[in-house]
Amino acid sequence: MAFPKISLRGVTKAFGPKQVLKGIDLDVAEGKSMVVIGGSGTGKSVLLKCILGLMRPDAGSIKIDDVETVGLDSGSREDVMRKFGMLFQGGALFDSLRVWENVAFGPIQSDGMAPAKARGVAIAKLGAVGLGPEIGELFPSELSGGMQKRVALARAIAREPEIIFFDEPTTGLDPIMADVINELVVKCVSALGATAVSITHDMASARKIGHRIAMLYDGKLIWQGPVGEIDHCGNPHVEQFIHGRAEGPIQMQVRKL
């Protein structure tokens, strides 16, 4: 394989005077899982949205399968989107639709699958994340947070995407449910043979679902490497982050009481 599945070069993004991404270079090989860690507000979500095409970077190049995606027109954009699945932080389930309609949304609306057939697909995908067919008849608001995450995961994998993005997959869940979600993420990604990009600040989750880890700090990726090397990487920023220490080179902007 000559080129990486996802390749970023010099990606920058600013909001007004605030420079959020200051030149990101990142490669993700096909079938691998990359986890981007970093504190709150360091631009992890912005990075993900740029790759997804929901935001347009100010400069730089983003290639998917060696095809430049920055500045694509909306028609070609949809072809690229077809390769993507995305698990949003809050689930982002459509609350006006039933659970099975949420999962079947992509197949029906975008791929033109007949609703009856798509319903079967939806129930199979719900089964893959450990939810019974009876859950499909409920509305998202009737589900617990963990169940919503699982439905959102089922929706993300419903079109069998080549690349799946996970935005804080374990945030807001109890440790056991978080581990359940982590295992489902690993299982779904390997079952599809998909490439995965996750952003998280949960180290337990990062170690479990990632092959490689990259750390985002101050708009740049300050370290990246295989998950096994992170514990003795020698980078003081990374060490402060993975051990969760308030003291260190990363200073939180907290005013004195």
Place this chain on the structure above:
Amino acid sequence: MNVPLVTLLGRVTLGFLAGIGAVTTFAGEAIRHAVQPPYYRRQIGQQMLEIGYYSLPVVGLTAIFTGMVLALQSYTGFARFSAESAIPNVVVVSLTRELGPVLASLMVAGRVGAAMAAEIGTMRVTEQIDALDTLSTDPLKYLVAPRLIAGIVTMPLLVLVADIIGVLGGYLVSIYKLDFNAVAYLRNTIDFLQFQDVFSGLVKAAVFGFLITLMGCYHGYTSKGGAQGVGMATTNAVVSASILILTFNYFITEAFFAR
């Protein structure tokens, strides 16, 4: 003191112009999606029901009381010149040309425009609109275009119903309170009514339907910052739609009737 004032004026002007530009670009994109297939028929039907059918009670009540008070006020005024016979004509022309479309649209702006801004705004802040994008569904096509189509198609029908109910209100007051002759009242109503009176009102209704749904969608779509942002979007949708309705009302009237 002078400089800050000028700065402020400049900032407000620039903000206003940028706002117009953003709305126009949004409207252009949305119209393009509304015209080009595929059409989401289920969404269009749902929105027509929401804008038209579920607005019937509030628009009907508005229309009947407007018709009633119109008859009563005209009577107290016209009695001074012994011109009571003009009441059926005044009632039907005022309703079909002006009050039917304007009042019905203002009520719908408050009811439907606000709901659209709140719904789409919530979808925006909970990332549901981003989710649509990642499922290869254009949010403008799926969310905005059906609402615009439904607004343009449904408002004229709603206003036609409002016209009829309003005339009924005027009729009831004239017959049972002011002792008009029922047959003469109806004949006067119909004889004086011209095609253009009703037609101009229905054209207005279609334009207002577009403005209401456009403002609801635009402010919802561009809202940010959680519950407060959605609240602001809702307010802006209703206020801007109402002002646009009143502004466009003048210019459409001028286009139809100015000599």
